[in-house]
Amino acid sequence: MPRIDIDAYVAAHSHEWARLEELLRERRRTGATSDELVDRYQQAATDLSVIRTSAPDAQLVSYLSSLLGRARVAMLGTRVTRWQAFGRFFTHQFPAALYRLRWWWLGCFAGNVVVLAVMMWWLGDHPEVEQSLLSQSEIDALVKNDFENYYSEHAAGSFATQVWVNNAWVSALCIALGILGLPVLYLLFNNIANLAVVGAIMTRYDRGDLFWGLILPHGLLELTAVFVAAGVGLRLFWSWIEPGGLTRGASIAHAGRTAITVAMGLVVVLLVSGIIEAFVTPSPLPTWARIAIGVTAELVFFAYVFVVGRAASRSGATGDIADDLLEDRVATQA
Incomplete structure:
Protein backbone atom coordinates (compact mmCIF):
# COMPACT_ATOMS: atom_id res chain seq x y z
CA MET A 1 0.00 0.00 0.00
CA ARG A 82 -29.67 -6.46 27.53
CA TRP A 83 -32.60 -8.57 28.64
CA GLN A 84 -33.16 -9.28 24.96
CA ALA A 85 -29.76 -10.96 24.73
CA PHE A 86 -30.45 -12.90 27.93
CA GLY A 87 -33.79 -14.09 26.58
CA ARG A 88 -32.28 -14.97 23.20
CA PHE A 89 -29.78 -17.24 24.90
CA PHE A 90 -32.59 -19.41 26.29
CA THR A 91 -34.82 -19.20 23.21
CA HIS A 92 -32.17 -19.65 20.52
CA GLN A 93 -28.56 -20.39 21.47
CA PHE A 94 -28.97 -22.96 24.25
CA PRO A 95 -31.88 -24.95 22.78
CA ALA A 96 -30.30 -24.88 19.31
CA ALA A 97 -27.06 -26.29 20.74
CA LEU A 98 -28.99 -29.04 22.53
CA TYR A 99 -30.90 -29.90 19.38
CA ARG A 100 -27.88 -29.92 17.07
CA LEU A 101 -25.93 -32.12 19.49
CA ARG A 102 -28.91 -34.34 20.29
CA TRP A 103 -27.50 -37.56 18.86
CA TRP A 104 -24.40 -37.29 21.05
CA TRP A 105 -26.22 -36.89 24.33
CA LEU A 106 -29.13 -39.17 23.40
CA GLY A 107 -26.50 -41.81 22.67
CA CYS A 108 -25.03 -41.29 26.13
CA PHE A 109 -28.53 -41.44 27.60
CA ALA A 110 -29.42 -44.73 25.90
CA GLY A 111 -26.03 -46.30 26.50
CA ASN A 112 -26.05 -45.52 30.19
CA VAL A 113 -29.61 -46.78 30.67
CA VAL A 114 -28.58 -50.09 29.09
CA VAL A 115 -25.41 -50.30 31.20
CA LEU A 116 -27.40 -49.52 34.37
CA ALA A 117 -29.95 -52.23 33.60
CA VAL A 118 -27.27 -54.82 32.80
CA MET A 119 -25.23 -53.98 35.90
CA MET A 120 -28.24 -54.18 38.22
CA TRP A 121 -29.27 -57.50 36.67
CA TRP A 122 -25.73 -58.88 37.00
CA LEU A 123 -25.30 -57.65 40.57
CA GLY A 124 -28.63 -59.24 41.44
CA ASP A 125 -27.19 -62.61 40.43
CA HIS A 126 -23.88 -62.01 42.20
CA PRO A 127 -24.57 -60.92 45.80
CA GLU A 128 -20.97 -61.63 46.73
CA VAL A 129 -19.93 -58.49 44.83
CA GLU A 130 -21.90 -56.13 47.06
CA GLN A 131 -20.55 -57.95 50.11
CA SER A 132 -17.02 -57.25 48.89
CA LEU A 133 -17.85 -53.56 48.65
CA LEU A 134 -19.82 -53.08 51.88
CA SER A 135 -19.99 -54.87 55.20
CA GLN A 136 -23.27 -56.41 56.28
CA SER A 137 -23.76 -53.68 58.88
CA GLU A 138 -23.25 -51.00 56.22
CA ILE A 139 -25.73 -52.72 53.93
CA ASP A 140 -28.31 -52.95 56.74
CA ALA A 141 -27.86 -49.25 57.55
CA LEU A 142 -28.19 -48.32 53.89
CA VAL A 143 -31.36 -50.32 53.40
CA LYS A 144 -33.09 -49.39 56.67
CA ASN A 145 -32.13 -45.74 57.14
CA ASP A 146 -29.25 -44.15 55.26
CA PHE A 147 -30.63 -44.10 51.72
CA GLU A 148 -33.96 -42.57 52.72
CA ASN A 149 -32.50 -40.19 55.32
CA TYR A 150 -29.98 -38.81 52.84
CA TYR A 151 -32.70 -36.71 51.23
CA SER A 152 -34.05 -35.19 54.44
CA GLU A 153 -31.18 -34.96 56.94
CA HIS A 154 -30.25 -31.42 55.84
CA ALA A 155 -32.29 -28.25 55.46
CA ALA A 156 -33.90 -28.21 52.03
CA GLY A 157 -32.33 -24.92 50.95
CA SER A 158 -28.76 -25.88 51.80
CA PHE A 159 -29.27 -29.38 50.43
CA ALA A 160 -30.50 -27.96 47.11
CA THR A 161 -27.38 -25.80 46.89
CA GLN A 162 -25.14 -28.75 47.75
CA VAL A 163 -26.76 -30.95 45.12
CA TRP A 164 -26.66 -28.19 42.53
CA VAL A 165 -22.97 -27.53 43.05
CA ASN A 166 -22.08 -31.24 43.03
CA ASN A 167 -23.97 -31.99 39.83
CA ALA A 168 -22.70 -28.84 38.16
CA TRP A 169 -19.15 -29.94 39.04
CA VAL A 170 -19.65 -33.40 37.51
CA SER A 171 -21.16 -31.86 34.37
CA ALA A 172 -18.37 -29.30 34.15
CA LEU A 173 -15.77 -32.08 34.38
CA CYS A 174 -17.49 -33.99 31.57
CA ILE A 175 -17.25 -30.92 29.34
CA ALA A 176 -13.83 -29.70 30.47
CA LEU A 177 -12.22 -33.13 30.12
CA GLY A 178 -14.17 -33.93 26.97
CA ILE A 179 -11.26 -33.05 24.71
CA LEU A 180 -9.46 -36.12 26.12
CA GLY A 181 -12.37 -38.50 25.55
CA LEU A 182 -11.65 -41.32 28.02
CA PRO A 183 -12.12 -39.30 31.26
CA VAL A 184 -15.75 -38.67 30.22
CA LEU A 185 -16.39 -42.41 29.94
CA TYR A 186 -14.73 -42.93 33.32
CA LEU A 187 -16.94 -40.32 34.97
CA LEU A 188 -20.06 -41.82 33.44
CA PHE A 189 -19.12 -45.33 34.51
CA ASN A 190 -18.50 -44.26 38.11
CA ASN A 191 -21.81 -42.43 38.20
CA ILE A 192 -23.78 -45.37 36.85
CA ALA A 193 -21.86 -47.99 38.84
CA ASN A 194 -22.69 -46.28 42.15
CA LEU A 195 -26.36 -46.07 41.17
CA ALA A 196 -26.41 -49.72 40.07
CA VAL A 197 -24.81 -51.01 43.28
CA VAL A 198 -27.24 -49.14 45.52
CA GLY A 199 -30.19 -50.06 43.33
CA ALA A 200 -29.25 -53.73 43.33
CA ILE A 201 -28.89 -53.79 47.11
CA MET A 202 -32.20 -52.01 47.69
CA THR A 203 -33.95 -54.36 45.26
CA ARG A 204 -32.45 -57.47 46.87
CA TYR A 205 -33.83 -56.40 50.25
CA ASP A 206 -37.31 -55.66 48.84
CA ARG A 207 -36.82 -51.92 48.98
CA GLY A 208 -36.86 -51.34 45.24
CA ASP A 209 -40.08 -49.31 45.46
CA LEU A 210 -38.41 -46.92 47.90
CA PHE A 211 -35.28 -46.73 45.73
CA TRP A 212 -37.11 -45.79 42.53
CA GLY A 213 -39.59 -43.62 44.41
CA LEU A 214 -36.72 -41.46 45.68
CA ILE A 215 -34.50 -41.58 42.57
CA LEU A 216 -36.96 -40.90 39.77
CA PRO A 217 -38.41 -37.52 40.87
CA HIS A 218 -35.10 -35.69 40.51
CA GLY A 219 -32.90 -38.32 38.89
CA LEU A 220 -34.53 -38.18 35.47
CA LEU A 221 -33.65 -34.53 34.84
CA GLU A 222 -30.41 -34.67 36.80
CA LEU A 223 -28.98 -37.64 34.92
CA THR A 224 -30.20 -36.26 31.61
CA ALA A 225 -28.20 -33.08 32.30
CA VAL A 226 -25.11 -35.17 33.06
CA PHE A 227 -25.62 -37.17 29.86
CA VAL A 228 -25.94 -33.91 27.90
CA ALA A 229 -22.65 -32.70 29.38
CA ALA A 230 -20.99 -36.03 28.57
CA GLY A 231 -22.30 -35.99 25.01
CA VAL A 232 -21.05 -32.45 24.47
CA GLY A 233 -17.69 -33.43 25.95
CA LEU A 234 -17.39 -36.41 23.59
CA ARG A 235 -18.36 -34.19 20.66
CA LEU A 236 -15.50 -31.88 21.64
CA PHE A 237 -13.17 -34.89 21.58
CA TRP A 238 -14.46 -35.89 18.14
CA SER A 239 -13.98 -32.35 16.81
CA TRP A 240 -10.22 -32.83 16.68
CA ILE A 241 -10.36 -36.48 15.63
CA GLU A 242 -12.65 -35.67 12.66
CA PRO A 243 -12.76 -31.90 11.98
CA GLY A 244 -14.82 -32.31 8.82
CA GLY A 245 -14.48 -29.45 6.35
CA LEU A 246 -12.81 -27.18 8.91
CA THR A 247 -9.22 -26.99 10.04
CA ARG A 248 -8.61 -28.88 13.24
CA GLY A 249 -8.16 -25.62 15.18
CA ALA A 250 -11.36 -24.10 13.81
CA SER A 251 -13.29 -27.31 14.51
CA ILE A 252 -12.13 -27.43 18.13
CA ALA A 253 -12.83 -23.72 18.57
CA HIS A 254 -16.40 -24.06 17.27
CA ALA A 255 -17.11 -27.15 19.39
CA GLY A 256 -15.56 -25.48 22.43
CA ARG A 257 -17.66 -22.33 22.13
CA THR A 258 -20.81 -24.42 21.71
CA ALA A 259 -19.81 -26.48 24.75
CA ILE A 260 -19.59 -23.27 26.78
CA THR A 261 -23.13 -22.37 25.66
CA VAL A 262 -24.40 -25.77 26.82
CA ALA A 263 -22.50 -25.54 30.10
CA MET A 264 -24.09 -22.16 30.88
CA GLY A 265 -27.57 -23.46 30.11
CA LEU A 266 -27.10 -26.63 32.15
CA VAL A 267 -26.53 -24.49 35.23
CA VAL A 268 -30.24 -23.64 35.12
CA VAL A 269 -31.31 -27.22 34.32
CA LEU A 270 -29.31 -28.55 37.26
CA LEU A 271 -30.73 -25.85 39.50
CA VAL A 272 -34.22 -27.13 38.69
CA SER A 273 -33.23 -30.75 39.39
CA GLY A 274 -31.58 -29.67 42.65
CA ILE A 275 -34.76 -27.91 43.77
CA ILE A 276 -36.79 -31.03 42.96
CA GLU A 277 -34.34 -33.22 44.88
CA ALA A 278 -34.41 -30.98 47.92
CA PHE A 279 -38.09 -30.08 48.07
CA VAL A 280 -40.01 -32.79 46.16
CA THR A 281 -38.06 -36.04 46.64
CA PRO A 282 -38.24 -36.03 50.50
CA SER A 283 -41.70 -34.45 50.64
CA PRO A 284 -44.75 -36.25 52.13
CA LEU A 285 -46.42 -36.33 48.71
CA PRO A 286 -47.51 -39.78 47.48
CA THR A 287 -44.87 -41.62 45.51
CA TRP A 288 -46.91 -41.38 42.31
CA ALA A 289 -47.17 -37.60 42.68
CA ARG A 290 -43.43 -37.15 43.25
CA ILE A 291 -42.59 -39.33 40.26
CA ALA A 292 -45.16 -37.44 38.17
CA ILE A 293 -43.37 -34.18 38.97
CA GLY A 294 -40.06 -35.69 37.88
CA VAL A 295 -41.53 -37.10 34.67
CA THR A 296 -43.15 -33.75 33.91
CA ALA A 297 -39.84 -31.93 34.36
CA GLU A 298 -38.18 -34.43 32.02
CA LEU A 299 -40.91 -34.06 29.39
CA VAL A 300 -40.65 -30.27 29.58
CA PHE A 301 -36.91 -30.54 28.94
CA PHE A 302 -37.41 -32.78 25.91
CA ALA A 303 -40.12 -30.48 24.58
CA TYR A 304 -37.73 -27.56 25.06
CA VAL A 305 -35.09 -29.36 22.98
CA PHE A 306 -37.26 -30.80 20.22
CA VAL A 307 -39.76 -27.96 19.84
CA VAL A 308 -37.91 -24.77 20.82
CA GLY A 309 -34.50 -26.14 19.86
CA ARG A 310 -35.59 -27.42 16.48
CA ALA A 311 -37.26 -24.11 15.66
CA ALA A 312 -34.16 -22.18 16.76
CA SER A 313 -31.90 -24.44 14.70
CA ARG A 314 -34.06 -24.00 11.61
CA SER A 315 -33.90 -20.22 12.06
CA GLY A 316 -30.11 -20.43 11.81
CA ALA A 317 -29.04 -20.55 15.47
CA THR A 318 -26.14 -22.92 16.11
CA GLY A 319 -25.29 -22.45 19.76
CA ASP A 320 -22.02 -20.77 18.80
CA ILE A 321 -21.15 -17.20 19.75
CA ALA A 322 -22.44 -14.57 17.35
CA ASP A 323 -20.02 -13.85 14.52
CA ASP A 324 -19.65 -10.18 15.42
CA LEU A 325 -18.38 -11.12 18.89
CA LEU A 326 -15.72 -13.54 17.75
CA GLU A 327 -13.12 -11.13 16.41
CA ASP A 328 -12.63 -7.83 14.65
CA ARG A 329 -12.72 -8.30 10.91
CA VAL A 330 -11.12 -5.34 9.19
CA ALA A 331 -11.11 -5.02 5.43
CA THR A 332 -8.23 -3.11 3.92
CA GLN A 333 -7.23 -2.56 0.37
CA ALA A 334 -3.75 -3.45 -0.77
Whole structure:
Protein backbone atom coordinates (compact mmCIF):
# COMPACT_ATOMS: atom_id res chain seq x y z
CA MET A 1 0.00 0.00 0.00
CA PRO A 2 1.44 3.43 -0.92
CA ARG A 3 2.13 5.87 1.88
CA ILE A 4 -0.59 8.41 2.63
CA ASP A 5 -0.52 12.02 3.73
CA ILE A 6 -1.17 11.52 7.42
CA ASP A 7 -2.29 15.12 8.00
CA ALA A 8 -4.81 14.90 5.16
CA TYR A 9 -6.04 11.53 6.41
CA VAL A 10 -6.57 12.86 9.94
CA ALA A 11 -8.39 15.90 8.59
CA ALA A 12 -10.68 13.67 6.55
CA HIS A 13 -11.54 11.24 9.35
CA SER A 14 -11.14 13.13 12.63
CA HIS A 15 -14.82 14.08 12.68
CA GLU A 16 -15.73 10.35 12.56
CA TRP A 17 -13.46 9.63 15.53
CA ALA A 18 -14.95 12.59 17.37
CA ARG A 19 -18.42 11.18 16.77
CA LEU A 20 -17.31 7.81 18.17
CA GLU A 21 -16.00 9.63 21.26
CA GLU A 22 -19.37 11.35 21.59
CA LEU A 23 -21.24 8.02 21.37
CA LEU A 24 -19.01 6.52 24.05
CA ARG A 25 -19.92 9.35 26.45
CA GLU A 26 -23.64 8.61 26.17
CA ARG A 27 -25.01 6.80 29.22
CA ARG A 28 -28.06 5.40 27.45
CA ARG A 29 -28.19 4.47 23.81
CA THR A 30 -31.14 3.82 21.56
CA GLY A 31 -31.12 1.04 19.00
CA ALA A 32 -30.09 3.54 16.33
CA THR A 33 -27.16 4.94 18.30
CA SER A 34 -26.04 1.42 19.26
CA ASP A 35 -25.97 0.49 15.57
CA GLU A 36 -24.08 3.69 14.80
CA LEU A 37 -21.57 2.83 17.52
CA VAL A 38 -20.85 -0.48 15.79
CA ASP A 39 -20.50 1.22 12.41
CA ARG A 40 -18.16 3.90 13.78
CA TYR A 41 -16.13 1.23 15.55
CA GLN A 42 -15.67 -0.76 12.35
CA GLN A 43 -14.65 2.36 10.41
CA ALA A 44 -12.16 3.38 13.09
CA ALA A 45 -10.73 -0.16 13.05
CA THR A 46 -10.23 0.18 9.30
CA ASP A 47 -8.58 3.60 9.79
CA LEU A 48 -6.20 2.13 12.36
CA SER A 49 -5.27 -0.68 9.98
CA VAL A 50 -4.60 1.80 7.16
CA ILE A 51 -2.44 4.04 9.37
CA ARG A 52 -0.44 1.12 10.75
CA THR A 53 0.21 -0.21 7.24
CA SER A 54 0.93 2.92 5.24
CA ALA A 55 1.88 5.75 7.62
CA PRO A 56 2.61 4.48 11.13
CA ASP A 57 2.35 7.30 13.63
CA ALA A 58 2.90 6.14 17.21
CA GLN A 59 0.75 8.81 18.83
CA LEU A 60 -2.17 8.34 16.41
CA VAL A 61 -1.97 4.55 16.62
CA SER A 62 -2.06 4.77 20.41
CA TYR A 63 -5.06 7.10 20.34
CA LEU A 64 -7.08 4.95 17.93
CA SER A 65 -6.17 1.74 19.77
CA SER A 66 -7.42 3.25 23.03
CA LEU A 67 -10.58 4.52 21.34
CA LEU A 68 -11.29 1.10 19.85
CA GLY A 69 -10.67 -0.61 23.18
CA ARG A 70 -13.24 1.61 24.89
CA ALA A 71 -15.70 1.06 22.06
CA ARG A 72 -15.23 -2.72 22.22
CA VAL A 73 -16.02 -2.74 25.94
CA ALA A 74 -19.04 -0.51 25.37
CA MET A 75 -20.41 -2.77 22.63
CA LEU A 76 -19.86 -5.93 24.64
CA GLY A 77 -21.39 -4.37 27.74
CA THR A 78 -24.41 -3.26 25.75
CA ARG A 79 -24.93 -6.74 24.37
CA VAL A 80 -24.52 -8.78 27.51
CA THR A 81 -26.62 -6.57 29.75
CA ARG A 82 -29.67 -6.46 27.53
CA TRP A 83 -32.60 -8.57 28.64
CA GLN A 84 -33.16 -9.28 24.96
CA ALA A 85 -29.76 -10.96 24.73
CA PHE A 86 -30.45 -12.90 27.93
CA GLY A 87 -33.79 -14.09 26.58
CA ARG A 88 -32.28 -14.97 23.20
CA PHE A 89 -29.78 -17.24 24.90
CA PHE A 90 -32.59 -19.41 26.29
CA THR A 91 -34.82 -19.20 23.21
CA HIS A 92 -32.17 -19.65 20.52
CA GLN A 93 -28.56 -20.39 21.47
CA PHE A 94 -28.97 -22.96 24.25
CA PRO A 95 -31.88 -24.95 22.78
CA ALA A 96 -30.30 -24.88 19.31
CA ALA A 97 -27.06 -26.29 20.74
CA LEU A 98 -28.99 -29.04 22.53
CA TYR A 99 -30.90 -29.90 19.38
CA ARG A 100 -27.88 -29.92 17.07
CA LEU A 101 -25.93 -32.12 19.49
CA ARG A 102 -28.91 -34.34 20.29
CA TRP A 103 -27.50 -37.56 18.86
CA TRP A 104 -24.40 -37.29 21.05
CA TRP A 105 -26.22 -36.89 24.33
CA LEU A 106 -29.13 -39.17 23.40
CA GLY A 107 -26.50 -41.81 22.67
CA CYS A 108 -25.03 -41.29 26.13
CA PHE A 109 -28.53 -41.44 27.60
CA ALA A 110 -29.42 -44.73 25.90
CA GLY A 111 -26.03 -46.30 26.50
CA ASN A 112 -26.05 -45.52 30.19
CA VAL A 113 -29.61 -46.78 30.67
CA VAL A 114 -28.58 -50.09 29.09
CA VAL A 115 -25.41 -50.30 31.20
CA LEU A 116 -27.40 -49.52 34.37
CA ALA A 117 -29.95 -52.23 33.60
CA VAL A 118 -27.27 -54.82 32.80
CA MET A 119 -25.23 -53.98 35.90
CA MET A 120 -28.24 -54.18 38.22
CA TRP A 121 -29.27 -57.50 36.67
CA TRP A 122 -25.73 -58.88 37.00
CA LEU A 123 -25.30 -57.65 40.57
CA GLY A 124 -28.63 -59.24 41.44
CA ASP A 125 -27.19 -62.61 40.43
CA HIS A 126 -23.88 -62.01 42.20
CA PRO A 127 -24.57 -60.92 45.80
CA GLU A 128 -20.97 -61.63 46.73
CA VAL A 129 -19.93 -58.49 44.83
CA GLU A 130 -21.90 -56.13 47.06
CA GLN A 131 -20.55 -57.95 50.11
CA SER A 132 -17.02 -57.25 48.89
CA LEU A 133 -17.85 -53.56 48.65
CA LEU A 134 -19.82 -53.08 51.88
CA SER A 135 -19.99 -54.87 55.20
CA GLN A 136 -23.27 -56.41 56.28
CA SER A 137 -23.76 -53.68 58.88
CA GLU A 138 -23.25 -51.00 56.22
CA ILE A 139 -25.73 -52.72 53.93
CA ASP A 140 -28.31 -52.95 56.74
CA ALA A 141 -27.86 -49.25 57.55
CA LEU A 142 -28.19 -48.32 53.89
CA VAL A 143 -31.36 -50.32 53.40
CA LYS A 144 -33.09 -49.39 56.67
CA ASN A 145 -32.13 -45.74 57.14
CA ASP A 146 -29.25 -44.15 55.26
CA PHE A 147 -30.63 -44.10 51.72
CA GLU A 148 -33.96 -42.57 52.72
CA ASN A 149 -32.50 -40.19 55.32
CA TYR A 150 -29.98 -38.81 52.84
CA TYR A 151 -32.70 -36.71 51.23
CA SER A 152 -34.05 -35.19 54.44
CA GLU A 153 -31.18 -34.96 56.94
CA HIS A 154 -30.25 -31.42 55.84
CA ALA A 155 -32.29 -28.25 55.46
CA ALA A 156 -33.90 -28.21 52.03
CA GLY A 157 -32.33 -24.92 50.95
CA SER A 158 -28.76 -25.88 51.80
CA PHE A 159 -29.27 -29.38 50.43
CA ALA A 160 -30.50 -27.96 47.11
CA THR A 161 -27.38 -25.80 46.89
CA GLN A 162 -25.14 -28.75 47.75
CA VAL A 163 -26.76 -30.95 45.12
CA TRP A 164 -26.66 -28.19 42.53
CA VAL A 165 -22.97 -27.53 43.05
CA ASN A 166 -22.08 -31.24 43.03
CA ASN A 167 -23.97 -31.99 39.83
CA ALA A 168 -22.70 -28.84 38.16
CA TRP A 169 -19.15 -29.94 39.04
CA VAL A 170 -19.65 -33.40 37.51
CA SER A 171 -21.16 -31.86 34.37
CA ALA A 172 -18.37 -29.30 34.15
CA LEU A 173 -15.77 -32.08 34.38
CA CYS A 174 -17.49 -33.99 31.57
CA ILE A 175 -17.25 -30.92 29.34
CA ALA A 176 -13.83 -29.70 30.47
CA LEU A 177 -12.22 -33.13 30.12
CA GLY A 178 -14.17 -33.93 26.97
CA ILE A 179 -11.26 -33.05 24.71
CA LEU A 180 -9.46 -36.12 26.12
CA GLY A 181 -12.37 -38.50 25.55
CA LEU A 182 -11.65 -41.32 28.02
CA PRO A 183 -12.12 -39.30 31.26
CA VAL A 184 -15.75 -38.67 30.22
CA LEU A 185 -16.39 -42.41 29.94
CA TYR A 186 -14.73 -42.93 33.32
CA LEU A 187 -16.94 -40.32 34.97
CA LEU A 188 -20.06 -41.82 33.44
CA PHE A 189 -19.12 -45.33 34.51
CA ASN A 190 -18.50 -44.26 38.11
CA ASN A 191 -21.81 -42.43 38.20
CA ILE A 192 -23.78 -45.37 36.85
CA ALA A 193 -21.86 -47.99 38.84
CA ASN A 194 -22.69 -46.28 42.15
CA LEU A 195 -26.36 -46.07 41.17
CA ALA A 196 -26.41 -49.72 40.07
CA VAL A 197 -24.81 -51.01 43.28
CA VAL A 198 -27.24 -49.14 45.52
CA GLY A 199 -30.19 -50.06 43.33
CA ALA A 200 -29.25 -53.73 43.33
CA ILE A 201 -28.89 -53.79 47.11
CA MET A 202 -32.20 -52.01 47.69
CA THR A 203 -33.95 -54.36 45.26
CA ARG A 204 -32.45 -57.47 46.87
CA TYR A 205 -33.83 -56.40 50.25
CA ASP A 206 -37.31 -55.66 48.84
CA ARG A 207 -36.82 -51.92 48.98
CA GLY A 208 -36.86 -51.34 45.24
CA ASP A 209 -40.08 -49.31 45.46
CA LEU A 210 -38.41 -46.92 47.90
CA PHE A 211 -35.28 -46.73 45.73
CA TRP A 212 -37.11 -45.79 42.53
CA GLY A 213 -39.59 -43.62 44.41
CA LEU A 214 -36.72 -41.46 45.68
CA ILE A 215 -34.50 -41.58 42.57
CA LEU A 216 -36.96 -40.90 39.77
CA PRO A 217 -38.41 -37.52 40.87
CA HIS A 218 -35.10 -35.69 40.51
CA GLY A 219 -32.90 -38.32 38.89
CA LEU A 220 -34.53 -38.18 35.47
CA LEU A 221 -33.65 -34.53 34.84
CA GLU A 222 -30.41 -34.67 36.80
CA LEU A 223 -28.98 -37.64 34.92
CA THR A 224 -30.20 -36.26 31.61
CA ALA A 225 -28.20 -33.08 32.30
CA VAL A 226 -25.11 -35.17 33.06
CA PHE A 227 -25.62 -37.17 29.86
CA VAL A 228 -25.94 -33.91 27.90
CA ALA A 229 -22.65 -32.70 29.38
CA ALA A 230 -20.99 -36.03 28.57
CA GLY A 231 -22.30 -35.99 25.01
CA VAL A 232 -21.05 -32.45 24.47
CA GLY A 233 -17.69 -33.43 25.95
CA LEU A 234 -17.39 -36.41 23.59
CA ARG A 235 -18.36 -34.19 20.66
CA LEU A 236 -15.50 -31.88 21.64
CA PHE A 237 -13.17 -34.89 21.58
CA TRP A 238 -14.46 -35.89 18.14
CA SER A 239 -13.98 -32.35 16.81
CA TRP A 240 -10.22 -32.83 16.68
CA ILE A 241 -10.36 -36.48 15.63
CA GLU A 242 -12.65 -35.67 12.66
CA PRO A 243 -12.76 -31.90 11.98
CA GLY A 244 -14.82 -32.31 8.82
CA GLY A 245 -14.48 -29.45 6.35
CA LEU A 246 -12.81 -27.18 8.91
CA THR A 247 -9.22 -26.99 10.04
CA ARG A 248 -8.61 -28.88 13.24
CA GLY A 249 -8.16 -25.62 15.18
CA ALA A 250 -11.36 -24.10 13.81
CA SER A 251 -13.29 -27.31 14.51
CA ILE A 252 -12.13 -27.43 18.13
CA ALA A 253 -12.83 -23.72 18.57
CA HIS A 254 -16.40 -24.06 17.27
CA ALA A 255 -17.11 -27.15 19.39
CA GLY A 256 -15.56 -25.48 22.43
CA ARG A 257 -17.66 -22.33 22.13
CA THR A 258 -20.81 -24.42 21.71
CA ALA A 259 -19.81 -26.48 24.75
CA ILE A 260 -19.59 -23.27 26.78
CA THR A 261 -23.13 -22.37 25.66
CA VAL A 262 -24.40 -25.77 26.82
CA ALA A 263 -22.50 -25.54 30.10
CA MET A 264 -24.09 -22.16 30.88
CA GLY A 265 -27.57 -23.46 30.11
CA LEU A 266 -27.10 -26.63 32.15
CA VAL A 267 -26.53 -24.49 35.23
CA VAL A 268 -30.24 -23.64 35.12
CA VAL A 269 -31.31 -27.22 34.32
CA LEU A 270 -29.31 -28.55 37.26
CA LEU A 271 -30.73 -25.85 39.50
CA VAL A 272 -34.22 -27.13 38.69
CA SER A 273 -33.23 -30.75 39.39
CA GLY A 274 -31.58 -29.67 42.65
CA ILE A 275 -34.76 -27.91 43.77
CA ILE A 276 -36.79 -31.03 42.96
CA GLU A 277 -34.34 -33.22 44.88
CA ALA A 278 -34.41 -30.98 47.92
CA PHE A 279 -38.09 -30.08 48.07
CA VAL A 280 -40.01 -32.79 46.16
CA THR A 281 -38.06 -36.04 46.64
CA PRO A 282 -38.24 -36.03 50.50
CA SER A 283 -41.70 -34.45 50.64
CA PRO A 284 -44.75 -36.25 52.13
CA LEU A 285 -46.42 -36.33 48.71
CA PRO A 286 -47.51 -39.78 47.48
CA THR A 287 -44.87 -41.62 45.51
CA TRP A 288 -46.91 -41.38 42.31
CA ALA A 289 -47.17 -37.60 42.68
CA ARG A 290 -43.43 -37.15 43.25
CA ILE A 291 -42.59 -39.33 40.26
CA ALA A 292 -45.16 -37.44 38.17
CA ILE A 293 -43.37 -34.18 38.97
CA GLY A 294 -40.06 -35.69 37.88
CA VAL A 295 -41.53 -37.10 34.67
CA THR A 296 -43.15 -33.75 33.91
CA ALA A 297 -39.84 -31.93 34.36
CA GLU A 298 -38.18 -34.43 32.02
CA LEU A 299 -40.91 -34.06 29.39
CA VAL A 300 -40.65 -30.27 29.58
CA PHE A 301 -36.91 -30.54 28.94
CA PHE A 302 -37.41 -32.78 25.91
CA ALA A 303 -40.12 -30.48 24.58
CA TYR A 304 -37.73 -27.56 25.06
CA VAL A 305 -35.09 -29.36 22.98
CA PHE A 306 -37.26 -30.80 20.22
CA VAL A 307 -39.76 -27.96 19.84
CA VAL A 308 -37.91 -24.77 20.82
CA GLY A 309 -34.50 -26.14 19.86
CA ARG A 310 -35.59 -27.42 16.48
CA ALA A 311 -37.26 -24.11 15.66
CA ALA A 312 -34.16 -22.18 16.76
CA SER A 313 -31.90 -24.44 14.70
CA ARG A 314 -34.06 -24.00 11.61
CA SER A 315 -33.90 -20.22 12.06
CA GLY A 316 -30.11 -20.43 11.81
CA ALA A 317 -29.04 -20.55 15.47
CA THR A 318 -26.14 -22.92 16.11
CA GLY A 319 -25.29 -22.45 19.76
CA ASP A 320 -22.02 -20.77 18.80
CA ILE A 321 -21.15 -17.20 19.75
CA ALA A 322 -22.44 -14.57 17.35
CA ASP A 323 -20.02 -13.85 14.52
CA ASP A 324 -19.65 -10.18 15.42
CA LEU A 325 -18.38 -11.12 18.89
CA LEU A 326 -15.72 -13.54 17.75
CA GLU A 327 -13.12 -11.13 16.41
CA ASP A 328 -12.63 -7.83 14.65
CA ARG A 329 -12.72 -8.30 10.91
CA VAL A 330 -11.12 -5.34 9.19
CA ALA A 331 -11.11 -5.02 5.43
CA THR A 332 -8.23 -3.11 3.92
CA GLN A 333 -7.23 -2.56 0.37
CA ALA A 334 -3.75 -3.45 -0.77
